[in-house]
Amino acid sequence: MEKILKALKDSEAETFSGLFEFLRFPSVSADPQSAGDVRRCAEWLAEKMKMDGFAASVEETGGHPAVLGRWDKNPGAPTVLIYGHYDVQPAVKSDGWNHEPFTPVIDGEKLYCRGSSDDKGQFWCHYAAAKAHLKAYGKLPVNVIFLVEGEEEANTGKFDNYVRESAKKLACDAVIVSDGPMYGDGFPALTYSLRGLAYMEFTVTGPDRDLHSGVMGGIVMNPAQALAKMITSLKDEEGRIMVEGFFDGVAPVAQWERDNWKKLPFDEAASAKEIGVETLAGEVGYTWLERLWARPTLDVNGMWSGYIGEGSKTIIPSAASAKISCRLVPGQDPDRIAELLEAKMRSVMPKGVTMTAKMLAKAQPVLLPYSGPAVEGALAAMEAAYGREPFRIREGATIPVVHTLAESLGAPVVLAGLGRVSDRIHGPDEHFRLEDLRSGMEFSARLLTELAGRL
Amino acid sequence: MEKILKALKDSEAETFSGLFEFLRFPSVSADPQSAGDVRRCAEWLAEKMKMDGFAASVEETGGHPAVLGRWDKNPGAPTVLIYGHYDVQPAVKSDGWNHEPFTPVIDGEKLYCRGSSDDKGQFWCHYAAAKAHLKAYGKLPVNVIFLVEGEEEANTGKFDNYVRESAKKLACDAVIVSDGPMYGDGFPALTYSLRGLAYMEFTVTGPDRDLHSGVMGGIVMNPAQALAKMITSLKDEEGRIMVEGFFDGVAPVAQWERDNWKKLPFDEAASAKEIGVETLAGEVGYTWLERLWARPTLDVNGMWSGYIGEGSKTIIPSAASAKISCRLVPGQDPDRIAELLEAKMRSVMPKGVTMTAKMLAKAQPVLLPYSGPAVEGALAAMEAAYGREPFRIREGATIPVVHTLAESLGAPVVLAGLGRVSDRIHGPDEHFRLEDLRSGMEFSARLLTELAGRL
Structure with a gap:
């Protein structure tokens, strides 16, 4: 692992310069006028993957294309599918950005750009980790499929159809999705349920x-x-x-969940203040987290x-x-x-x-495995990368594609958000913290090794 | 009275041509772009009054001007103030008019034009009746003040201020307001309360x-x-x-009111059908008319x-x-x-x-006298003109100026609507029925005589 972490560190300039190129595409999927930029972004990503030693193709979905990358030179090893999306929410500077929304800038400890946290930056953690493995050992410990869609923010269901129709091609032993935040600031967590x-x-x-x-x-x-x-x-x-x-x-909230969530910090007064109300509200008889996640x-x-x-x-x-x-x-x-x-x-x-x-x-609610080899591997990788025992949490929001991936591919899906709630995704000044980018890469590098040994 | 009714009949061509000229002004008070037309309409009306033997002036109100006409050559006789408004709601043909909205047209038994019923036409009944008295006898049985405002549809309160400040100049023994419908189609009625x-x-x-x-x-x-x-x-x-x-x-609805209203036709099913609902609704324990007028x-x-x-x-x-x-x-x-x-x-x-x-x-609710000389005179004139005993009713709507007139002038206000609910006021194809125009003129001609003998 030391060798891989060194490779990660040594390649940081290259990692950033690749991510910067990726971020510069205004790949706004909801705006028909941006269709050209969306496609150019997909083509650039496929080209980049090829140059880095992956097989790659631009896949037609009926909507914006997806990018499919593949490294399968480890016969007998398990296959891990890593999901991401390269399309982004609209952004214009006049919405209140302090930086040009499609010009990545590192300012202090943050990388500012539309897509930096949602989801180009999070995908890039996994991509850079795979490359570090290749650089350190000339090979990956598992076979990898990168599946990067361009329809997530448009929510048309076309990519879901593509997944269902391509289940054979996408066959794998585990799916990793990093498209969300950790729990609170700096609390690593795996998510096993979405509403x-x-x-x-x-x-x-x-x-x-x-x-x-x-x-x-x-x-x-x-x-x-x-x-x-x-x-x-x-x-x-x-x-x-x-x-x-x-x-x-x-189902009622299980005792182990209650016990688990009790350990999580939740500051009622701070949450109320953050959204500008005097007091929170909700269904009596449940804790705040139960109301958000399990009700x-x-x-x-x-x-x-x-x-x-x-x-x-x-x-x-x-x-x-x-x-x-x-x-x-x-x-x-x-x-x-x-x-x-x-x-x-x-x-x-x-x-x-x-x-x-x-x-x-x-959208269907999602209940993912909260134990088993893929989850245990991810938890172990997370603890090592963040130096902190990760939580197992639910989330209140909906990511429709997760249900589609789980159902179509029949493999355990691991939801590992690498960003923060405070990253301002969908809003002005979206950013990704450099420490989260680095921790995310280390997590992914360790995850590939963990999964190789467990799946 | 025969002589006056004959004068009315003999002057019909002149009455219509004058009304047509009046109706042609697009005196839309709510549209700032029409301010010129509004003022020209007021100036035309004042000029017309002068030509017809009245003293007249255009009165500044801070908003659109009012027109004040006066005939006071019968010292010792009571003074009757006749209120009307010459401003109208907006109208463009594309709203669904079958005729040009500001080109008066007689089509069948109806006179179509914006303002024909609300309120130029209704005012014109009174104006033509006064002229018929002058034509028949060279004088009026009462002194008359015409007060015709240009702010009614704009509802700014400026005309109300003018009334309050001009109370001395407007002093009178009774106020007549014709700016609304009869009860149902062809049921003459005096209104003694507005919500x-x-x-x-x-x-x-x-x-x-x-x-x-x-x-x-x-x-x-x-x-x-x-x-x-x-x-x-x-x-x-x-x-x-x-x-x-x-x-x-x-106050609870008085027994005489209940008894009175019971005589009035109210077809629940037809009313529901007319507005496109399956059933009417409202407060339990009250009749439909009580809900509309007294609750x-x-x-x-x-x-x-x-x-x-x-x-x-x-x-x-x-x-x-x-x-x-x-x-x-x-x-x-x-x-x-x-x-x-x-x-x-x-x-x-x-x-x-x-x-x-x-x-x-x-706006204040209004309770006007429902008996007394002015009311009795109006009821008698109405019965003679319409050949039918008029009802005494309330109305559910609000005419703010009525409260101002009653309070500022201290005289009884008689509300005698001469139009119909079906006149489509404020809508496309506003019209006034020729029979209502003729009955309205006869009512007013008789009213002046009745009031002369009673006030």
Whole structure:
């Protein structure tokens, strides 16, 4: 390992210069005008892999292409698939960046650039680690597949289709995904569960046009008030979701999880302050972390009705709409939750209005192995790289591709976030800490060795 | 009276041509670009009055000017002030007009033009009636003041100030206001009460920015849901407003009113169908007309929060807002109602959010005399003109200037709507029925004689 770590250190200039080139592509997948830049980024990455000794190809997905890299010269050794995404969120300097968003700059202890943490930089940790193995020993301890997509921020499902159709080509013994943060600042952690999503839009309609609130006020059910009542009925005073059947199949938090999470720092006052509220809120009977990770949620994401301009307009609105989404936990199915939610809304709908419902988005919740050779190997590599026992945690957010990878490839997926919550991903001044970049590379270098011995 | 009615008939061509000229001005008070047209309309009207034998002036109000006409050559006779407004709502043909909105056209039994019913045409009934008196007898039975404002549709309060400051100049024994509909189609009616208004905007704020609903969902009070809950708490399941002190001072509907209103046709199914709902709604324990006229209301006029575009965005919104207005009945004060409403909203506000409130508009409810010489005179004139006993009704809407006129001038105000609910005022194809124009003129001609004998 010393030899590999030395190789990592010796190649740092080259590692940074490669990453800088990678970061300079404004590979914004959601913007059709950037399609050319997205493709050029993929082509550059495939070319880079080839120059570094990997087999590589640009893969068509029906959307933005993926890059597939491969090193398979260790017959008999296990195969590890390393997932990343090279597409990024939009960024323009006028959003509040202190640096040009697509010109990587090291300022103090941070590397600033769109994509530095999400996800080019995190992928680069793994890529540099593999190269260090090659440099130190001329070979890798495992066979490696790099799978780097360009659709993650666009969320079209096209890459998921590609994965399903390419399962044979992508066959492996473990999948590593680094596309997120550690727990808090500097607490290494493996994530074994992600929440899913059921996202609905409801429209409540009353009169076929806006009415004069004086002429008709008093004899018409107001759709905005009807919708407010329906929304209110979805939760009780203590934050419990009141949709019949909603919790069916939700496993209680296991004792080992509770015990584990109790060791994690969570500063309620600091969290409230950070988001600018006086106090946090949520479902009674659960700790903050349980609410975030192991309990489903129900949130109004948007709501609108009637006159929303300046000043007063005295109408009874014709209709009112709300976007309502639930984050789901293992045991829940998005289609079933959508049905239950719609049924509940309909059951409490007052007379004098009608309702339509449509599903806008869905994702399965994910429960990954929290033990076994791949997980143990990753934990060992993490402890060695960070000098600290890593936690096993859940996450409250959704990464739809993780479910697809786990289901299609049938291999254990290890989620190892290398960034921090404070990296400002999706926002201005996204950055990656140099110490996290270095620790991430060391973790990955050790991980390949650990997996070689355990899988 | 025969002589006057003959004069009315003989002058019909002149009456129409004058009204057509009046209607052609696009005197849209709310559009700053139309200010010139508004003033030209006022100048034309003052000039017209002078040519017809009235003293007249264009009066500055700080907003659009008013037109003051006067005939006071009958010393010792009572003085009647006739109110109207010459400004109109915006109108462009592409809104769905079948005729050019500012080119008056008689098509079948209707005169189409913006302002034909609201309110140039209704005012013109009174103006033509006064002219017929002059033509028949060379004089009027009462002294007359025409007060025609240009700010009604702009609702700035500037004309109200003018009325308050000009009370001496406007001194009179009765005020006649024709700016609304009869009861239903062809049921003449005098209105003795209008509802007032208290219009508030509430904003509920949670986190200082939109949050990721996965990362933070479960531990943050959602402002949209908080607002929904607060709105819902304002009414019970049976439509009763649940704001403490809200009904203080509201008089129960008197037995004579109940008895009177029972005679009025109200077709629940037809009303529901006309506005496109399956069933009407409202506060239990009251008839439809009582709900519309004698009970205060509470309606959400607008509501917005979070992401309201296409598709899904997984945020917990930072804030949520609602515009909420109450129509008030005599005995209620808008400022006090605003205070009570804000107090109620604050008292049910969940932890984890804050709230701001502001008042956007207010108007006093109005209770006018429902008996006495002016009212009896108007009822008699109406019965003779329409050949049908008129009803005494309330209205659910608000005409703020009526309160100002009643309070500032200290004279009884008679509200006699000459149009119909079906006239499409404020909408495309606004029109005035020729029969209503003719009946309105006869009503006014008789009214002047009745008032001369009674006041």
